[in-house]
Amino acid sequence: MSTELNLTLQVWRQPGPDAPGSFVTYEAKGIPDDSSFLEMLDIVNENLIERDVEPIEFPHDCREGICGTCGVMINGRAHGQEKATATCQLHMRKFNDGDTIVIEPWRAAAFPVIKDLIVDRSPMDKIIASGGYIYAPTGTAGEANETLVPKEAAESAMDAAACIGCGACIAACPNSAGQLFTSAKLWHLNSLPQGQPERFQRVESMVHTMEQFFGACTNHGECAEACPKEISLDFIAYMNADYMKSKIKNRAKSAQI
Amino acid sequence: MLSPTTTPQNSGEKPMREKPRDLPFPLNIYQSAIGKKWVMAVSGLMLVGFVFAHMIGNLKIYLGQVEHNGVLDYDTDHYAETLRNLLVPIFPEGVVLWGMRLGLLAALLLHIHSAYTLSMLSRKSDNAYAGKRDFLAANWASRSMRLTGPIVALYIVIHLADLTLGFGIATGEFEHGQVYENVVHSLGRPIVAIGYIIANIAVAVHIYHGMWSAFQSLGINNPAYNTLRRTAAQVISGLILIGNVSFPIAVLTDIVSI
Ligand code: HEM
Numbered sequence: 001m002s003t004e005l006n007l008t009l010q011v012w013r014q015p016g017p018d019a020p021g022s023f024v025t026y027e028a029k030g031i032p033d034d035s036s037f038l039e040m041l042d043i044v045n046e047n048l049i050e051r052d053v054e055p056i057e058f059p060h061d062c063r064e065g066i067c068g069t070c071g072v073m074i075n076g077r078a079h080g081q082e083k084a085t086a087t088c089q090l091h092m093r094k095f096n097d098g099d100t101i102v103i104e105p106w107r108a109a110a111f112p113v114i115k116d117l118i119v120d121r122s123p124m125d126k127i128i129a130s131g132g133y134i135y136a137p138t139g140t141a142g143e144a145n146e147t148l149v150p151k152e153a154a155e156s157a158m159d160a161a162a163c164i165g166c167g168a169c170i171a172a173c174p175n176s177a178g179q180l181f182t183s184a185k186l187w188h189l190n191s192l193p194q195g196q197p198e199r200f201q202r203v204e205s206m207v208h209t210m211e212q213f214f215g216a217c218t219n220h221g222e223c224a225e226a227c228p229k230e231i232s233l234d235f236i237a238y239m240n241a242d243y244m245k246s247k248i249k250n251r252a253k254s255a256q257i
Numbered sequence: 258m259l260s261p262t263t264t265p266q267n268s269g270e271k272p273m274r275e276k277p278r279d280l281p282f283p284l285n286i287y288q289s290a291i292g293k294k295w296v297m298a299v300s301g302l303m304l305v306g307f308v309f310a311h312m313i314g315n316l317k318i319y320l321g322q323v324e325h326n327g328v329l330d331y332d333t334d335h336y337a338e339t340l341r342n343l344l345v346p347i348f349p350e351g352v353v354l355w356g357m358r359l360g361l362l363a364a365l366l367l368h369i370h371s372a373y374t375l376s377m378l379s380r381k382s383d384n385a386y387a388g389k390r391d392f393l394a395a396n397w398a399s400r401s402m403r404l405t406g407p408i409v410a411l412y413i414v415i416h417l418a419d420l421t422l423g424f425g426i427a428t429g430e431f432e433h434g435q436v437y438e439n440v441v442h443s444l445g446r447p448i449v450a451i452g453y454i455i456a457n458i459a460v461a462v463h464i465y466h467g468m469w470s471a472f473q474s475l476g477i478n479n480p481a482y483n484t485l486r487r488t489a490a491q492v493i494s495g496l497i498l499i500g501n502v503s504f505p506i507a508v509l510t511d512i513v514s515i
């Protein structure tokens with residue numbers, strides 16, 4: 001048998017992008033401690049619906065920590081207090097009976113609130129669209145082992161590709177900078193042989209798009225702490241190095257590698 | 258970046274700011290935030306190099322009077338004299354010193370300009386939380402850069418007036434070239450000494466985050482020494498703190514006197 005928790009929630013409620021928002025307090029009673037954070041919100045919402053109150057809109061999809069849709073600030077931390085855990089993977093047993101939990105949407109000027117806890121993260125799609133793919137037409141997929149990839153490069157690329165694009169890094173950053181997300185998306189291509197022909201065009205293009213939406217990194221390191229996939233700050237250094245290499249030699253224009 | 262037909266449809270979210278039209282190389286580097294941050298790091302490291310050398314040079318205060326060519330002289334004064342005569346006779350007296358000063362001034366101005374514009378960029382991009390934030394990695398040094406920076410700037414102006422130019426806050430006894438005595442007179446005033454202590458704590462705190470930050474901004478990353486970057490910042494800022502704060506304390510406690 002699981003034990004049950006009685007909690008007080010302070011939830012950010014905002015009817016729409018231009019409407020003012022505020023914290024509203026709800027009692028969450030009888031929450032099984034083996035439910036997830038999102039299931040806890042489901043229970044609260046069922047209660048609200050029964051009472052004819054508009055349910056809390058919150059972002060979620062896969063609920064297994066891989067899609068990056070969920071993500072809210074929980075007691076001032078992105079995805080809550082557990083390290084390397086997305087909101088959907090956060091379990092209520094990590095909280096104590098009687099706790100007050102403050103829940104707020106991601107905040108960044110480029111992330112307008114759509115409703116309650118849901119924000120518009122399309123600026124991140126814009127960054128991907130400006131270079132986070134390999135364009136060179138190569139016909140149909142070749143043999144898996146046709147392009148040899150050194151183990152170190154493959155692992156580095158996989159570490160970067162673990163990014164689920166949830167936006168916690170930007171939400172956690174006091175500057176609302178997009179460095180960790182952009183560098184992860186950049187590095188998973190720039191570390192592979194297939195990514196080389198467009199390497200420097202890619203870094204310039206993605207960085208310039210990022211800078212149209214987000215702030216300037218001051219290396220606080222909050223992003224890496226918030227990341228549910230533990231993306232490393234090293235990727236930011238790699239991105240900075242690639243960007244300056246590209247600029248100093250004008251590589252994006254001359255296409256030298 | 259590539260053919261427009263492959264670019265997915267805009268999702269409705271307008272950029273906060275347009276990308277400016279490219280200036281000619283190398284000015285275009287400074288148009289991006291990452292480029293500005295690179296300039297900030299390079300200029301910051303130049304300034305750290307100066308602050309460190311300045312601190313080491315000032316340690317000569319503890320040598321007091323030393324004999325040079327048979328004349329008893331304050332070692333600090335002799336050192337200041339040597340700085341003015343660097344690379345003489347290849348260059349006329351003072352030229353190398355002025356070259357270094359202009360280089361530092363350029364670094365300082367670029368550092369301040371990049372700090373200011375990047376801070377403004379972040380301020381416009383940020384949207385404050387209504388609830389309390391719980392920081393995990395951002396420390397008091399990294400979060401106070403925009404406070405310690407201007408304190409350092411103000412201190413530089415006051416300090417130059419006090420001990421280089423000899424006006425404003427300088428003592429009535431100020432005399433060009435009498436470096437040792439000027440220091441003892443100025444820091445003999447408790448209020449001024451306390452001001453120097455506070456300002457130099459701000460310098461050290463600023464450098465503590467700045468040094469570590471500069472490695473990231475420059476993209477210097479090597480598994481062999483990544484863990485040493487924090488240590489390097491601690492050691493350098495610690496030495497600068499101890500050295501610089503010791504001077505006003507030494508004068509106040511008469512360890513250094515005339
Ligand atoms: C004069 C006024 C100054 C202002 C307004 C200022 C401001 C700033 C700001 C806002 C940053 C960015 C902080 C961050 O990354 O979070 C910074 C970085 C830095 N500062 Fe200063 N600063 C000043 C003076 C100095 C001085 C005198 C030194 C050296 C002794 C110095 C060394 C550095 C270094 C090494 C960095 C790191 C650069 C980087 O982050 O890549 N600064 N400064």
Ligand code: FES
Binds near residue numbers: 061064066071086
């Ligand atoms: S809902 Fe998909 S990652 Fe949390």
